[in-house]
Amino acid sequence: MSEEQRRAPLAAAMQAYAAGGARPFHTPGHKQGLGAHRLLQRLITPEGLKEDVSLMEELDDLNHPSGCILESETLAAELYGAETAYFMVNGTSGAVHVMLMATLSPGDEVLVPRNAHRSVFNALVLCGAVPVWLPTATDDRLGIALGVTTETVREALVAHPAVKAILVTYPNYYGIAFDLKSVAALAHAHGLTVLVDEAHGPHLRFSPELPPDALTCGADLVAQSTHKLLGSLTQTSILFRQGDRVPHEAVRRAAALLATTSPNYLLLASLDIARLQMAENGVALVERAMRLAEGVRAVVNDTPGLWCFGQEYMGRPGAEALDVTKVTVQTAWLGLSGAAAADILRRQYNLQCELADAYNVLFLLTIADTENEALRLAKALKDFAIRNRREAISRPTVAPLDIPPLCLAPREAFFASSEAVPLARAAGRIAAEEITFYPPGIPVICPGERISREILDGLSALKALGLRVTGPEDVTLRMIRVVC
Numbered sequence: 246m247s248e249e250q251r252r253a254p255l256a257a258a259m260q261a262y263a264a265g266g267a268r269p270f271h272t273p274g275h276k277q278g279l280g281a282h283r284l285l286q287r288l289i290t291p292e293g294l295k296e297d298v299s300l301m302e303e304l305d306d307l308n309h310p311s312g313c314i315l316e317s318e319t320l321a322a323e324l325y326g327a328e329t330a331y332f333m334v335n336g337t338s339g340a341v342h343v344m345l346m347a348t349l350s351p352g353d354e355v356l357v358p359r360n361a362h363r364s365v366f367n368a369l370v371l372c373g374a375v376p377v378w379l380p381t382a383t384d385d386r387l388g389i390a391l392g393v394t395t396e397t398v399r400e401a402l403v404a405h406p407a408v409k410a411i412l413v414t415y416p417n418y419y420g421i422a423f424d425l426k427s428v429a430a431l432a433h434a435h436g437l438t439v440l441v442d443e444a445h446g447p448h449l450r451f452s453p454e455l456p457p458d459a460l461t462c463g464a465d466l467v468a469q470s471t472h473k474l475l476g477s478l479t480q481t482s483i484l485f486r487q488g489d490r491v492p493h494e495a496v497r498r499a500a501a502l503l504a505t506t507s508p509n510y511l512l513l514a515s516l517d518i519a520r521l522q523m524a525e526n527g528v529a530l531v532e533r534a535m536r537l538a539e540g541v542r543a544v545v546n547d548t549p550g551l552w553c554f555g556q557e558y559m560g561r562p563g564a565e566a567l568d569v570t571k572v573t574v575q576t577a578w579l580g581l582s583g584a585a586a587a588d589i590l591r592r593q594y595n596l597q598c599e600l601a602d603a604y605n606v607l608f609l610l611t612i613a614d615t616e617n618e619a620l621r622l623a624k625a626l627k628d629f630a631i632r633n634r635r636e637a638i639s640r641p642t643v644a645p646l647d648i649p650p651l652c653l654a655p656r657e658a659f660f661a662s663s664e665a666v667p668l669a670r671a672a673g674r675i676a677a678e679e680i681t682f683y684p685p686g687i688p689v690i691c692p693g694e695r696i697s698r699e700i701l702d703g704l705s706a707l708k709a710l711g712l713r714v715t716g717p718e719d720v721t722l723r724m725i726r727v728v729c
């Protein structure tokens with residue numbers, strides 16, 4: 246580790262300002278805690294309140310950094326092997342918005358996997374680009390949507406030669422990674438900009454046994470949720486840039502357009518400190534998280550009724566490698582949906598998972614966990630499986646539906662006036678809302694798409710299965726919102 250990486254310039258500048266004792270006649274109104282309510286004083290330490298500072302010259306400007314913020318971002322870029330880094334205080338959603346706003350203009354086509362995160366749909370509304378959806382397969386045994394394949398990208402490039410960029414999610418929530426290196430090389434060969442939503446991968450760079458990180462795979466811009474898996478505060482993410490396909494100025498301009506002019510310095514400093522932590526000890530911390538997760542995985546797989554897939558399940562299209570720190574425990578064979586299992590684990594064992602779907606419960610082992618926590622999780626899962634054995638739940642399979650034709654760009658659909666009509670009368674109309682069932686979490690219909698009879702039948706069939714639905718105003722699906 247370089248000597249430079251041992252510094253935390255932003256945190257140091259805040260400390261120095263607070264220690265200087267300048268009498269505050271500036272924002273924030275609580276004035277370094279002096280006027281803070283006792284509940285806020287309980288929430289944040291006196292030093293934290295003192296360092297909740299603002300736009301003094303020595304504290305730099307997030308939107309035009311030239312001092313301590315620039316230094317901190319430069320250290321982050323160096324650690325991750327990027328040319329530039331941009332601190333984000335609106336999560337990876339904010340970073341995804343910036344990626345699209347910096348690279349696309351209204352009307353440009355962009356390849357996007359159909360199961361992209363909601364922030365991508367929102368970014369399409371903001372920038373006015375037109376999605377060319379990439380279909381993604383669902384693994385029937387896992388009930389999880391996998392990544393894109395080089396073949397699907399190749400086909401899309403033939404059908405849409407004018408496409409400007411590709412945005413992919415890598416790895417997915419469950420840690421499954423596709424062959425991004427090949428996809429990025431193919432996309433670059435066709436002149437596309439490669440944007441990666443690596444929300445779930447800020448730790449990948451710290452172990453050669455994890456899937457390769459997106460920058461190593463050749464991505465041009467990469468959005469990472471530092472807060473999700475590393476040590477920064479919730480809401481903080483980093484956007485990285487490399488190469489010359491996307492100019493630095495374009496990213497800064499888009500970031501400044503979308504960011505607050507009063508970023509919270511405690512949030513920013515937490516990014517600086519999370520980077521320092523990973524520079525100091527990242528390799529060992531990630532190695533420990535992997536080892537603990539593999540230990541839990543082994544116990545789960547030794548427990549009748551439970552299953553946790555590992556690296557041995559990879560090596561299929563859209564699923565080349567696994568981030569083993571994601572422990573996905575399948576409870577369907579026990580006779581419990583993931584949601585029901587998660588509920589029991591919370592109520593009876595006081596364990597809170599990251600997410601639960603129809604078949605699985607996902608646990609994250611991160612840089613924070615030690616032998617104790619891993620052991621507690623493994624023991625609880627074993628006990629839970631012994632006490633909760635039922636009939637295995639059936640796994641309905643629904644034939645995948647074709648992606649409907651796009652009639653209006655997401656931005657046009659967003660601004661169009663709309664009305665709610667009975668589902669049965671919606672054939673031929675253009676959807677004004679998204680409808681997604683879990684599993685597999687792939688939208689059946691998105692705003693701007695034409696609703697066909699086949700889509701209506703598909704929606705009714707999925708609804709009859711009792712799958713969880715997200716997106717529509719009326720989740721009973723009696724009504725659907727369509728463009729007027």
Ligand SMILES: Cc1ncc(COP(=O)(O)O)c(C=O)c1O
Pocket residue numbers: 335336337338339341362364414418442444445470480482
């Ligand atoms: C794949 C993916 N991208 C982006 C996001 C948005 O991240 P954030 O919550 O930091 O805005 C999420 C959040 O869960 C996500 O799963």
